[in-house]
Amino acid sequence: MIDLSLIGIGSGNPEHLTLAAIRALGTADLVLIPRKGAEKADLAELRRAIRAEHSAGAATAEFDLPERDAARPDYRAGVDAWHAEIARAWQAAIGAHPDARRVALLVWGDPSLYDSTLRIARLAGGFNVTVVPGLTAPQLLTAAHGIPLNAVGAPVLTTTGRRLRDAGWPEDEPDTVVVMLDGDCAFRHLDPDGVSIWWGAFLGMPEQMLRAGPLATVGPEIVTARADARARHGWIMDTYILRRGTDREA
CATH class of the missing domain: 3.30.950.10 (Tetrapyrrole methylase, C-terminal domain)
Structure with a gap:
């Protein structure tokens, strides 16, 4: 089983990181960084900067975050399908690093509040999940x-x-x-x-x-x-x- 840390990082200020978040990053073998297209490239860049400062010894796995089909008439079905696509993207990114046992994913804000990271982790499966809370x-x-x-x-x-x-x-x-x-x-x-x-x-x-x-x-x-x-x-x-x-x- 892979240890997956979902680390809340606040909403854009690296100083929002808690001591617990910094400790979790320091033990990671692999840091997942989602890319959300050219318009939001600075969001990925912030995650890269946090990894470089607090988890420099870890490998990085970047992946393109699938987009939700907002045109689907059934909102919940569309969200479920989107989450399944993201879970597959996680699996592919982590699978490219077979030696990684401790994986960190930096979550904007906190995984507890209007965020789907925990649901996606359950869909992906194969993880011992730890949540490191962040500022909302x-x-x-x-x-x-x-x-x-x-x-x-x-x-x-x-x-x-x-x-x-x-x-x-x-x-x-x-x-x-x-x-x-x-x-x-x-x-x-x-x-x-x-x-x-x-x-x-x-x-x-x-x-x-x-x-x-x-x-x-x-x-x-x-x-x-x-x-x-x-x-x-x-x-x-x-x-x-x-x-x-x-x-x-x-």
């Missing part, structure tokens, strides 16, 4: 804005942009919502009255962008800033918190 986007977002995640004694819902767009903000859900994986500014489909937003992109990186305030006024600014940043960099990673009601101050 909501942690970095709240830190950047200097706010707590929840209002006093109140719950929080974490969801996706797709669900927010399709289902809206149900009346029985908490008054604080963390939105992940939103490629189309789903907050535009909400009634902005009484809603505040805290948004961030490229969190922890030199390019970090932050906006906060009433959704009615800040929302259009975010749409423009996000589109400009994506055109400039070729990619963008962002997340945001929405809060409604009279207790809008964090």
Whole structure:
């Protein structure tokens, strides 16, 4: 059995690495580095830099990450097929290094939150999996804005942009919502009255962008800033918190 360490690396700042992550990298024989195309080449370059600093004695196995077929009408079936393709890519990359017994995969953010790495590891099989947790986007977002995640004694819902767009903000859900994986500014489909937003992109990186305030006024600014940043960099990673009601101050 191969020992596979899934190492959370935060959202772009090498200083997000924990001591546990650095120790795990130092014992790896092989580091997997996914490539996501020319537009996101700097994501692979960041992983290469982390490997060079903390796992210089390990071999590197780079592979092209398959793309999900977003046109498939059955969303879950499309995701399952995509995960199976990625599992096969892992197997091929690791199989090219038959002497590697300790493999590390650097995971953007943390494997626990809206990330499929653990599911893919189960599909690939043949691994003793260890998770080394990393900083998540909501942690970095709240830190950047200097706010707590929840209002006093109140719950929080974490969801996706797709669900927010399709289902809206149900009346029985908490008054604080963390939105992940939103490629189309789903907050535009909400009634902005009484809603505040805290948004961030490229969190922890030199390019970090932050906006906060009433959704009615800040929302259009975010749409423009996000589109400009994506055109400039070729990619963008962002997340945001929405809060409604009279207790809008964090």
